[in-house]
Amino acid sequence: MSPLEWTIGPVNLVDALIALGVAAGIFALLVFAQRVLLNRWGKFAEGTTNTIDDDLVAVLRRSQWWFLLVMAIYLGTLHLDLPAQGDRFVRSVTVLVLLLQAGLWSSTFLVQRLERYRLKRRETDPGSEMTLSAVGFLGRIALWSFVLLLALDNLGINVTALIAGLGVGGIAVALAVQNILGDLFASLSIVLDKPFTVGDFLIIDDLLGKVEHVGLKTTRLRSLSGEQLVFSNSDLLQSRIRNYGRMHERRVVFEIGVTYQTPRTKLQIIPTIMREAVESAEETRFDRSHFKAYGNFSLNFETVYFVLSADYTRYMDIQQAVNLHVHQRFEEEGIEFAYPTQTLFIATPDA
Structure with missing residues (x-):
């Protein structure tokens, strides 16, 4: 052949x-x-x-x-x-x-x-x-x-029969791993609703940190002290979240107290001094300053203003400048800050 x-x-x-x-x-x-x-x-x-x-x-x-x-x-x-x-x-x-x-x-x-x-x-x-x-x-x-x-x-x-079988099996699997699926759907909720994003600073209950990663099951934050905080997505959405990453301006409320011996004419100019102190700093908006209350050992004034920045360091710089300005003006006007004191009246035997 x-x-x-x-x-x-x-x-x-x-x-x-x-x-x-x-x-x-x-x-x-x-x-x-x-x-x-x-x-x-x-x-x-x-x-x-x-x-x-x-x-x-x-x-x-x-x-x-x-x-x-x-x-x-x-x-x-x-x-x-x-x-x-x-x-x-x-x-x-x-x-x-x-x-x-x-x-x-x-x-x-x-x-x-x-x-x-x-x-x-x-x-x-x-x-x-x-x-x-x-x-x-x-x-x-x-x-x-x-x-x-x-x-x-x-x-x-037969793909049709397979899909039907997978549907029945999928229900059983879903019941077995409902916690994992809950975190998965919570992750989708975070992605779509965007209550926070990577880089936002959050406070959850007594824990706080910056968002580093949003995963399918967990969300991870970096705390101020350096450790990583890990939250389950479903637990996170059930918590009360304070998102400082969405802050556009910061409302500041602070009080000072002066002694009861301060003359009325000096008390009347304190709100003006507080306004001057706030308006002398940049990126601020003054709201109000009032003689609020008679305290146990002081006459209390409450001042409210806004810092037009979300940066915490910038806020502290402004508050420091306001405090120094108030201290200087009180020295010039002879106004004394109050501090906890007690006055004792001792009766003599003759009395």
């Missing part, structure tokens, strides 16, 4: 060698295109203002060698007269590999676009960073779930 008539199963040896040669040639061509032509395209894309071409380059660079190999083998076997079972096997493997590679491409493109948008919005809207992270996570879950269903359908599995 001539070698040209040899067979490998139902396939002629010559046809098999031709298919192998075609597959090898196509694989080499695809590898060359990925490593050489794609690199040149990438350098060209870096010089353009459009970002779509950069993202397409990043997507194509995720092409895996096994995908290129399977596609080359499939194209090489197109002219072979394979039996029905073999043809179905080749097509099924090719479709599965194509679906997996398409999932990688789509996931890469989604991550690239969200990352660009996140960097663009970071300065103007820090809260969008959490939203985009959650959207990216949910988007990838939906994408790979869709790829999995297509792959199972390609294998001949």
Whole structure:
């Protein structure tokens, strides 16, 4: 028998060698295109203002060698007269590999676009960073779930019955992990409602700190003393939160007391002195100053003003300047600050 008539199963040896040669040639061509032509395209894309071409380059660079190999083998076997079972096997493997590679491409493109948008919005809207992270996570879950269903359908599995079964099983799983799911939905609530964002300073009950990270289950704060505070998302939303990151101005209320021996004419000018002290500082808005009450050992004045900045250090600088100004003016006017004192009246035996 001539070698040209040899067979490998139902396939002629010559046809098999031709298919192998075609597959090898196509694989080499695809590898060359990925490593050489794609690199040149990438350098060209870096010089353009459009970002779509950069993202397409990043997507194509995720092409895996096994995908290129399977596609080359499939194209090489197109002219072979394979039996029905073999043809179905080749097509099924090719479709599965194509679906997996398409999932990688789509996931890469989604991550690239969200990352660009996140960097663009970071300065103007820090809260969008959490939203985009959650959207990216949910988007990838939906994408790979869709790829999995297509792959199972390609294998001949009844996807409709599978989805129904997963629905019933999902209810049981949800009941078992309801605490985790509660934290997950609380995380989505934080992302969508935005009661706080990364960088905000929060006070929760008697704990306080700056938000460092909002995760799917926990939110982490950095306290003033340096340690990290970890809160469950569901517990956090059930707490009373004071968000100083949303403060635009700070209302300041403080009191001073002067001695009962202070003349009435001096008492009348104290509100004016307090106004002068507040208005002499920048980034302030004076509200009021009044003789509030007769204390146990002092005549009490209450002053209210606003600091037009949320910065705590700036507030303390202003309060210090106000205190020093008041101290100087009281010295000039001869007004004495009150401090806790007691006066004892001792009766003599003759009395």
